[in-house]
Amino acid sequence: MTLGPVIKEYSSEYQTEVVDLILEIQQEEYNVPITKDDQPDLFEIEDFYQTGKGNFWVALYNGKVVGTISLLDIGDSHVALRKLFVKKEFRGSTYNTANLLLNRAIEWAREQSIKAIYLGTTPQFVAAHRFYEKNGFENIDVEELPDSFPILKVDKKFYKYVVR
Incomplete structure (x- = not known):
């Protein structure tokens, strides 16, 4: 039996579980009107995320x-943080899952000589806003995003993390 979650690089064996987890949180927990058809990247994780200086991880x-x-x-030594989702029972300090995931991503960014991590999120993810701010992300205006940042329809709040 595992003591806590283990962070692993994504491989296709996890695809169904990844899609199910993300959709459940988006649709059922936060009532975000988004479907799997709206997120084709979830079916092309290797080609979409695991290229260049990008990557995708799962907590198991x-x-x-x-x-x-x-x-x-997104080019120019910048990356966009996407798809940070944690099953409800694994949030908070007991399992520390979100921190484990974020720390792995930041460590990867350092290894890849990334200058900054950007992210967009929805207004209703208030706990996520607190989490990002507590972990050194600064709230920025949409105008401060790199031109190459892919703004999603649901994104209304934006953050930047300078990798040191």
């Missing part, structure tokens, strides 16, 4: 996906 607990995070290479 007893072999099951309980969290995800990705960095999308």
